[in-house]
Amino acid sequence: QVQLVESGGGLVQPGGSLRLSCAASGSIFRLYPMGWHRQAPGKQRELVAFITSGGSTNYADSVKGRFTISRDNAKNTVFLQMNSLKPEDTAVYYCNTAGGTGPWGQGTQVTVSS
Numbered sequence: 001q002v003q004l005v006e007s008g009g010g011l012v013q014p015g016g017s018l019r020l021s022c023a024a025s026g027s028i029f030r031l032y033p034m035g036w037h038r039q040a041p042g043k044q045r046e047l048v049a050f051i052t053s054g055g056s057t058n059y060a061d062s063v064k065g066r067f068t069i070s071r072d073n074a075k076n077t078v079f080l081q082m083n084s085l086k087p088e089d090t091a092v093y094y095c096n097t098a099g100g101t102g103p104w105g106q107g108t109q110v111t112v113s114s
Contacts, residue, residue, distance in 0.1 A: 001026060002102055003025040004024050004102060004105040005023045006095055006105055007023075009093060009110045010110070012111070013114050014085060014114055015085065016085050017083045019079060021079055022036075030053065033098040034095060035048075036067075036078070037094045038094070038110075041091075043091075049067055049069040051070065055071070063089075066085075067083070068083075069081075085112045088112075092108065093107055
C-alpha cells in the first residue's frame with residue numbers, strides 16, 4: 001500500500017527557512033517524478049516543484065531561486081528546502097507524484113508570519 005508522510009512544517013518569520021521531508025512507501029517513489037504541492041486557504045492546490053528519478057528538477061516561478069527539491073533514493077525520501085520564505089508561501093504542503101496521482105497525505109502546515 002502506498003503511503004506518503006510529510007513532516008517539517010511550522011511557523012517561521014518572513015525571510016526564514018524550513019526543510020520539509022516526505023517518506024514514501026511502496027513503488028510510487030521509484031516509478032514517478034515526485035513533487036511538492038501546496039494549498040493555501042481559499043486557493044486551489046498547486047505544484048511548486050518536482051524531481052525526476054534521475055534528479056532533474058523543475059520549479060514554479062513563484063518559488064524559483066528560493067526552494068530546492070531533492071531526493072534520497074536509498075531512503076525513499078523527498079525533501080524541500082525553503083529559504084527566503086514569504087507570507088504568501090503560507091499553505092499546507094503535500095508530497096505526491098508530480099501529477100498528483102498518488103494518495104494524498106495529511107500534509108504539513110507552513111505558516112510565514114511576523
